[in-house]
Amino acid sequence: MRAKELAELIEKEAKGEEEIRLMHLCGTHEDTITKYALRSFLPENVKLLSGPGCPVCITPDVDLQKVFHLIEKRDDIVLTTFGDMARVPYMGKSLLSFRGKRDIRIVYSIFDAVKIAKKGKKVVHFGIGFETTMPSTALAILDKPENFYVFSSHRYFIPAMDYLLSLGDLKIDGLINPGHVSTIVGVKAYEPLVKKYKIPQVIAGFEPLDVLTAIFILVKIIKAIRSGEKPENLLFNEYKRAVSYEGNIKAQKIMSYVFDRDNWEWRGLGVIPNSGAIIKDNHAEFDACKVFEDVFEDFEPKIDPKKKACRCGDVLRGLITPEKCPLFMKSCTPKDPVGPCMVSYEGTCSIWAKYGGYRI
């Protein structure tokens, strides 16, 4: 089946329906959708919103400010993180702007950071990412490397989905679930959400045909629900080649050995119950927040005035599309980003800037 045929099937299915509002929850899905102009394949009454599926984007400024605070106070630390995070601005600075004064390194994998620690340097890894990335951080900690500490900014995605649906203001009819988070958590992780909200969900892969297939399945189920049917199943796995019902059980266990859950803030969403991956007390010797506790004694969160007009938070919630932000491609560009949605390669603003915006 080709994309065009699939688009025709979607159109046929959606014909005459009231607006159908779908949301995807992964920056890589937004990349596929915008890169291949998939919104232009959809009929007018099928809207595809972009959700909070970008770990760099949802990391609140307070986390970044804490990391800045740590490296400002300690000049004996090598700070490692993933590429996008190093470029996020706060108060006119980014981690990269500390280079020259501090040792800031971009790593591909947490194990590249551990290798630096093994050479005898004190390394703090600024760990970001959802369930996809958390097992790697957990595994690194379980290896008990010397001189190695993690500033955990990891967040659990499933509680965020729960929170987003509980708000109800977006009137979402169906969800495209993140493929690689699902690789770890499995199909089963979404069952409570389906039961609670009765909103259909499809776990999807990242090829254009995967996304269009997910949309087709959703439109078909939503249409059935609207016509008074009660479909038995509201949760589908389109990404069977990588996602199983149980997920990666070993990775789930490793995560649970190292991380607890706490109520942490997300950019654009506020505090989400049980969404923060805090390092458990029995691994406190690897928790940068505990090991360098004294550094944070005088820490005071401050709001970055430069981000006053930035609407990254609203973009992450699917309330607006990037071009509705007054800064988009004016004072906020890929070259000089204001908010993280313009920094990360998974940020909706960055993706729209790269490929050009399309109707939602």
Place this chain on the structure above:
Amino acid sequence: MCLAIPGKVIEVNYPVATVEFKGARREVRIDLLEDVKPGDFVLVHVGFAIQKVEEKEAKQIEEVLSQFVGV
């Protein structure tokens, strides 16, 4: 961030394997998975194999679709 790329396992030296991605080779941790063998395809995210994958990807999309389209 949650990007994961499929690669082919060339050599296993547990807990590390050499994985080939379209010609480029990289060391990857495989201890999040059970029983990884040379020749397997794995999805790799930040230097970790997070899942084994099937090679015949397109075929599986067709299979999923066929359940929903009256063919």
